[in-house]
């Protein structure tokens with residue numbers, strides 16, 4: 001510590017403290033320093049734990065010069081300044097910080113531990129048992145621990161190579177027991193501390209001398225793969241074989257040694273026994289996803305089995321005719337079926353591509369609902385009373401659009417549920433209140449959020465879920481919307497007919513063609529609302545610059561032009577395009593800018609919000625404009641701050657929170673879900689090959705409301721259209737099938753045929769196909785039971801709890817990685 005610059009002194013003020021990441025800005029009155037520093041005070045910034053104003057500390061780190069605020073100390077480490085001389089220590093122990101310890105006792109304590117007094121006291125408190133009564137001794141040691149223990153723990157963790165953020169996260173969980181816990185089993189961190197992965201824990205374990213073939217190490221690698229895989233693939237489970245392979249890769253690469261697969265496979269079973277992994281045959285689940293899917297099934301079973309409306313169908317049709325008159329529209333048969341279906345059933349799902357009338361149906365349905373149930377739709381008449389119709393969407397932009405299109409209040413799902421963060425599984429949510437809930441853009445809802453939502457719906461609330469199942473699935477794991485549409489017990493309608501169709505609006509028909517898997521021959525032709533430019537990746541930036549330049553010259557608003565690209569990296573990637581468009585639309589000229597990682601934020605920049613922040617009332621996918629950059633010198637936080645306007649909502653973020661935003665002149669197609677833009681540019685080149693999928697291109701194209709500019713390589717577009725988005729691995733549909741291995745139930749289970757499916761023949765076809773697929777699935781699972789890998793085994797005692805036993809693995813006939821397929825190596829129910 002002494003090689004570095006240090007400052008010892010009293011904390012005169014805590015200017016800023018961010019409880020989520022421990023970032024602090026302090027003012028220190030200097031007692032001592034080894035730096036060439038004249039002033040009597042210094043501002044200290046960095047990741048700092050709980051410190052007390054008025055107490056003395058030593059901070060070390062490096063001096064930085066803030067352009068406006070002058071010299072500051074950026075902290076690497078710090079510790080409570082402890083007196084080192086005997087007289088200083090005696091004075092300290094007998095001070096009023098430690099009631100019950102007098103001068104005499106203090107002297108004796110210091111005599112007992114003449115060197116490293118505080119450290120030794122903390123390690124061997126029993127050695128002063130003759131000097132203080134047990135109660136006094138406990139309170140004395142507790143105080144010392146409070147004052148010095150944390151810094152000691154933190155510095156030990158730093159020695160293990162943990163970042164300061166991880167250090168504080170770990171300390172927050174284990175507090176005083178941190179070191180004991182970690183030394184006992186560092187791999188605990190993988191399961192219990194978010195943001196600490198296998199590699200970090202394994203490094204600590206290596207320092208502590210834990211062997212490469214220790215079972216705890218194997219378990220940690222398995223848990224790491226189980227936890228991280230769903231976030232990468234979007235699947236809600238992983239096949240046992242894939243989990244094993246992933247874990248072995250990790251174990252071998254981290255220490256460059258060979259691992260015996262069977263030894264790791266055994267640990268899968270132990271983790272299942274311990275309830276840390278859930279299993280359905282060979283499908284293995286991380287707990288939160290398993291229980292979220294299970295929760296969805298339970299809530300949905302209750303929601304779909306409720307009695308529908310008492311109104312007769314003729315009465316509803318009569319009222320609907322009146323609604324059609326009022327709204328001056330004639331719904332087609334399928335649209336009518338959807339509206340009546342949503343009225344008759346307490347839970348209803350509606351899907352359709354662009355221009356098929358989803359919004360038109362929502363409006364008609366609300367009108368009909370209000371007529372039938374005599375609900376006043378004038379929100380101004382409600383004052384403090386609750387408006388009974390809840391409109392919701394997963395993003396801020398989508399909920400604002402719902403509000404514009406219906407004229408009724410709408411909010412994000414997070415807001416309705418009272419969720420503040422993206423950590424949907426752990427956070428408690430509110431129950432909803434009202435009589436009708438309509439959620440739009442439901443394809444964006446992941447398994448965790450769907451579980452929270454369905455749990456929060458009261459028994460009396462009617463539910464209509466709307467979305468486009470051909471769009472990209474949710475960013476988080478699962479494909480709840482697509483799955484719901486394939487569950488026969490859930491009444492639904494799939495709209496097929498495009499209503500927004502005239503010669504000036506060809507984007508919609510192009511989108512539908514792509515959705516159906518073909519690229520129309522006129523796809524490169526110039527139309528009133530779309531155009532195509534052929535170019536390769538190298539020239540994409542140049543071409544986009546030219547188009548954007550021309551757009552700007554015509555006097556158009558640069559913010560209405562949105563580039564949507566598949567990837568961040570590379571010349572044609574989002575990062576590069578953002579820089580280029582920023583310089584075109586919002587050049588630096590003679591102004592200030594704030595650098596953050598690779599981005600320079602400027603006043604007037606278009607920014608994208610990357611996470612849900614209910615407190616600030618801005619959500620993932622929201623777009624805003626930077627209205628002001630405020631230097632640290634002028635802010636209470638003593639950090640640079642960015643003030644932004646998100647559709648009228650002013651938000652201020654200090655530097656520590658800039659990770660929540662990024663430039664948005666170009667953005668990812670994934671992030672654009674739930675938003676629409678008047679003009680969209682979509683570059684597609686074969687460099688993006690890995691990402692090119694039909695639902696990705698479809699989602700991008702359907703974001704364009706007025707005009708669409710496609711550019712890139714025809715081959716890339718063709719490639720995207722040809723590749724049907726791979727279905728995510730989820731277990732939701734299966735959960736709605738009857739108990740496996742009990743086929744009677746399958747037949748005996750009464751499946752309500754919803755009104756809507758009766759009307760729409762194509763839909764009946766759909767449902768039939770699904771049933772067929774599902775019965776195939778069932779047959780498969782039955783046949784799996786029969787062709788177990790161990791069917792020859794006469795020793796049935798080998799099979800315990802339907803999972804692989806150690807004995808089986810050790811029998812030597814079994815190599816989990818060679819010559820076996822998914823589903824082969826674990827025993828089914």
Ligand SMILES: Nc1ncnc2c1ncn2[C@@H]1O[C@H](COP(=O)(O)OP(=O)(O)OP(=O)(O)O)[C@@H](O)[C@H]1O
Pocket residue numbers: 329330331332335352353354355356357358359360361499500
């Ligand atoms: N039955 C109908 N008769 C005439 N026009 C209709 C009918 N249904 C919908 N439309 C019109 O078709 C257009 C598209 O409808 P709407 O906006 O409801 O579709 P959508 O599925 O919500 O589309 P998107 O997902 O693109 O927003 C609108 O102009 C709407 O007025």
